[in-house]
Amino acid sequence: MSRPGRAMSVAALASVPVLPLGWFVGLQAHQPWVAAAYLSYFLLVLVIPGTMFWRRLTGGSGWFAVDAVLGTTFGLACEVLIYPLGRWLDIPLAALVMPALALGLFLALPGRTRSTKPTPWWSVAGVMVVAGIVAAWFVRVGSRLIPLDGPAALRPNSDSPFQLSLAAELTHHFPPQVPYVAGEPLTYHWMAFNHIASAHWITGIELDVLTQRVVPFAFLLLTTLGAAAVGMVLTGRAVAAPIAAGLAVLAGDLGPWGWTVTHTLYHDSPLSMGQMISTTQAFSTVLMLPLIAVTAQLLRRPPGQTRKQLAGLFLVAGILISVLSVSKATALPVYAAGLAAAWIYLTIKARRLNLRALVLGVTVAAAYAFNFFVVLRGETNGMEFKPAGTYRSMLDGMVRGIDPSVPAGRSMLLIVTAAVVIGWLMPAVGALLIRRRLPRDPMVVMLLAGLVGAVAAASLLYQFSQAQVFFVRTAFIYGVLLAAWGLASLERRQYLVVGPALAIGVAAIYMGRAQTKTLIRDCQDTGCLERIFTAPLVAAVILTAAGIVILGLSIRRRSRTGRTWAIIAVCALLGLTVSPTVVGLRQFAFPPQTAYDSIAPGGIDAARFIRRQSGPDDLIATNIHCHAPTGPRCHTGSFWIPGYAERRVLVEGWSYTAKANNVRTSAEASYGPFWDKEKLKVNDEAFTAPTREVLDRLRTQYGVRWLLADDRVNPAPEELEKLAELRFQSGTVRVYQLYPPRVGAGSTPIS
Structure with a gap:
């Protein structure tokens, strides 16, 4: 091997350890x-089997590194399909x-x-640099967004x-229920969990560490690597990998206004608050990337594609579509x-029907119908047709607090x-620079x-909690791939103007925002x-x-062609979008917490x-229903007990349920009454006016075994200690275990 060749190999190998090093640094x-x-679980259960599945079923992409990344994401899809079956059969290690299936x-x-081509060292190194940025950001910002211990851990919003x-619900039960309203079917997307x-x-890692740290970090890295891999699949060029990863x-x-750069509606990249607090959105983005790649292989009809490979491609696409349908409602429509x-x-x-796209379309329709009618049970969760409702809501949020006499x-x-x-x-302006390698390549049109379509959906539909904006968050990766493509x-010499042109956009948006010297409220x-x-x-x-x-x-002048002008203009426009994101990431380093302890001191x-002392089917009753323990109104967004106890609760909060969400305003969804007044009455009497009859009814009719009382809501009556056994006390929280009921009392517990 020549000296330059050895140098390139050394450079490529030297950059690869950035991933495991960044992984350990990030955590x-x-x-x-x-x-x-x-990491061991990830490699043995997802990476190796997934890569084997991908290469055998799709025929590979021609780059082993690309197959390894896309195979890993496909392995993730296979895992989340296998686990529910294992959980249902009481084999959670399914x-x-x-690995055995893959072998x-x-x-x-x-x-x-396909014959494997080496990935150039500079392409690998570029992607590893971006992965290093992700790890550094996670240490500086991502790992601080949702505290796991200390006083700050008691002040989360409702989402985490x-x-x-x-x-916790999927850890111990399948099919799942709403864990904080036992017996209520879960009409939500649960695949990521x-x-x-x-x-x-x-x-054996604790669920809160996995949910708020390890898995979000893994999804961030997978999104970055997946974008790089799909960029190479679409373009056939290794230079697309670092570009797609960087974008x-x-x-x-x-984000032209200074007050918008910290708002989650304006940041849809993997390093956004929206991705960190939404496990379902991050998961759907990871799985959308291999689906785009396999769609490209199907619709482009590469020469030499056999029927066996075609069947394998459709199988891979079918699995990804099926998983995506129960991962995020906004993914498949886009x-x-x-x-x-x-x-x-x-x-x-x-001039004839394209059967491959038609088969994919039928698969999408069937999967979405299953999701809507079986998983969501036909519930719309407050989504309605309301043109411009998204932008009116954004404007209302910006001008909140100004003098009412000043109309917007x-x-x-x-x-x-x-x-x-x-x-x-x-x-999408990046599409102006695309030079297709294949005649009639449909992927530009598709992206x-x-x-x-995503922007149209977000413009025409509206949901009081801004769920319609997730259409655009889903399509963000489509825009990244278009721009990267x-x-x-570009030709090699044309990259000389890319950096200065991007800098123009960055500087312009910074200087534009500097023009906002007056506060809206003034x-x-x-x-x-x-x-x-x-x-x-x-x-x-x-x-x-x-x-x-x-x-x-x-x-x-000799180099000043029409394409040169187009490159400068496109890069400058793309630069306008980079700057707000960078500013927003800096602002997110210290996200606001609630002003009160939404989790009771001692509650975790x-x-x-209770988790240590009980079985997975034990049921808890509590006097905690509100996100804030006291106040004039009850925001029913308290969900923390089943998360940490890993046990269902008879009634804690009841926001984020289909019955609560089928309203028109956020206030109705968050502050509305509970629909089963009798159940709530019996539940609350156990903590305000306990009697033997009330506790026996809780235990026999509803199956309650444990009581978790927060003294901030109301002090526990002395009678409760006489009727139930006090097992644990910490901070403002007391845990009681119910005595067995008297013979002949009650009826059959709920499941």
Whole structure:
């Protein structure tokens, strides 16, 4: 091997350890065995079997590194399908069968894989640099977003305890119920929590550490690596890998106002607050990437594709579609919009029906129907047709607190709508630079249609908790791939202008935001509002246009072609989206906590005491129903007890349920009454006016075995200690175990 060749190999090998090193650095706040245990599980159960599945069923991509990444994500999809069956059969370690299944398939189904090409060292090194950035960000920001211990751990919002409670539910039960309202069917997407539950059983890592630290970090890295892998599949060029990875981490959307850069609606990259607190969104993004890759292999019809490989591709696509349907409600509609456009495009071009896209479409329709009618039970959870409701809600949030006599009129709504929509669609400008390698390549059409369809859905639909914005969060990766594809289509010498052009956009949006010197709440008339909303946008546009002209004219006339101008313009526009994301990440380093302890002092220890002393089917009753223990109104978003106790609760909070969500406003969903007044009455009497009859009814009719009382809600009556055994006390929390009922009392417990 020549000296330059050896140097390149050494450089490539030297960059690979960034992943395991970054993994341990990112989780340095925990004992080393935590990172080691999950990494071992990840490699043995997901990476190796998944890669074997992927290469055997799809024929491979031609790059082993790409197959390893996409195979890992496919292994994740297989794992979350296997775990529920194992949980139902009371075999929670069922995922350990994955290596044997992969080996059996590999031996029983000999197949032809594409010849493997080496991945250039600089491509690997570039992706590893981005992975290092993710690890550094996680240490600095991500690991601080949701505290796991200390006083701050008692002050989470409703989302993180909700995610933890679902992970606990899937750890011990299938089919799942709402863990904080026992007996209520769970009409929510639970696939991501199968992975957490499976990892918990096999590694022994605590559920809160997995849910709030280990798994989000793994999903961030997988999204980064997956974007790099799919970028190479779409473009056929190794340069797409570091570009796609970098855009997945640093790109965002247009945030022209200083007050928007910290809002989760404006940050849809993997390093966003939205990804960290939404396990389902992060999981669906990870699985969308291999689905895009396998769709490309199906619709592009590469030469030499056998029927066996075609069957394998459809099997892989079917598994991914099935898992995605129960992962996030917004995922498949975005994919379906892109697929429909690709089908129309291919059908028109070939003048005959494209059966491959049609089969995929039928699979998507069947999977989504199953999700809607079986998993969601036909519940819309408050989603309604309300054009521009998204932007009106955003505007209302921005102007909250100003003088009521200062109206935010239609012109303000148009400004906000234009800025948000343009920002969401901005990555699509990358398509202007794409040079297709294949005639009639449908993937550009598919990605564009998916992105546009997602923005249309977010514009026409509305849900009081802004769930419709997750359509755009799903499509964010579509925009990243379009932009990466365009930038990867450049010739080597054309990359000289990319950096300066990106810097133009970054500088323009920074300087534009600097024009906002007046606070919204200080405005005394509509004209003031219009000025502070329009001035940053106008300044950013003027500065960007001027920068494009100056940079273009500075290039030698002989090299100043139309494509050069297009490259400068596209990169400058993409630069406008990078800057807000970077600023937002810095702001997220210290996220606000609630001003009160939403988890009772001593409550986590009390819940874990119940976990140690009880069986998985034991039921808890509590006097905690509100996120805040006291106050004039009860926000029914308390979900922490089943998360830490890993046991169902008769009635804790009741937000985030289908019955609570089928309303029109957030206030109705969060502050509405409980629908079963008799059950709630019996539950609360145990803590306010306990009698032997009440406790016997709780135990026999409802199956309650434990009482968890918070003195902040109401002091425990003295009679309770006479009727039930006090087993644990910490902080403001007491845990009682119910005595067996008297003979002849009650009826059959609920399941």
